[in-house]
Amino acid sequence: QVQLVESGGGLVQAGGSLRLSCAASGIIFSINSMGWYRQAPGKPRELVAIITSGGRTNYADSVKGRFTISRDNAKNTVYLQMNSLKPEDTAVYYCAAHGPLSGMDYWGKGALVTVSS
Numbered sequence: 001q002v003q004l005v006e007s008g009g010g011l012v013q014a015g016g017s018l019r020l021s022c023a024a025s026g027i028i029f030s031i032n033s034m035g036w037y038r039q040a041p042g043k044p045r046e047l048v049a050i051i052t053s054g055g056r057t058n059y060a061d062s063v064k065g066r067f068t069i070s071r072d073n074a075k076n077t078v079y080l081q082m083n084s085l086k087p088e089d090t091a092v093y094y095c096a097a098h099g100p101l102s103g104m105d106y107w108g109k110g111a112l113v114t115v116s117s
Contacts, residue, residue, distance in 0.1 A: 002026035004095045008054055009111030016115075020080040022095030022108055031079045033098040034071055034078040037093035038113075045094070049080060063089075085115045088115075 008020040021037065035050040036038060049069035057069055067082040071106045095108040 002097070004097060004106055004108035005027075005038055006093065006108045006111035009093065009113045010060075011114045011116065014085060014115055014117050017081070017083045018085065018113060018115075020093055020095075020111055022078045022080075024076045024078070024095075024097055027097055027099065027106065028099075029076040030073045031100055032104075033097045034069075035098060036078070036080045037067060037092070037094045037096060039110075040088075040091040041090075042092050048093070050098075051078065053092050076089045082113070087115045089113065090115045100112070 003025045005023050006020060012018050031053050033050055033052045035059055036048040038048050038068050039045040046064055047060055051057045051069045051071050053098060059067060066084045069076045089112060092110040092112050094110045097106045
């Protein structure tokens with residue numbers, strides 16, 4: 001059974017930092033691309049950052065220079081370091097695993113991040 005469990009969300013003031021973690025089980029973690037997505041109230045889910053199995057990263061323009069995605073294959077965990085947080089970063093953040101074959105996509109249940117002004 002595949003499980004992705006996010007942790008590290010919470011309430012932070014604008015300008016502050018948070019680090020999200022996502023622990024994966026039930027998949028061969030090292031061959032998956034891992035992504036962080038977010039969904040704000042009334043808005044569609046959007047990609048925040050993604051890291052491939054080879055370590056290449058890509059970021060949404062809105063978070064470039066502020067957020068950093070990383071992975072620890074030994075711990076089956078992906079991280080999202082979020083610095084200089086803004087109120088517009090408030091959302092539920094979801095972790096996702098994207099396997100090498102079509103249909104091999106798995107999602108966590110999400111972690112709420114609230115940034116107060």
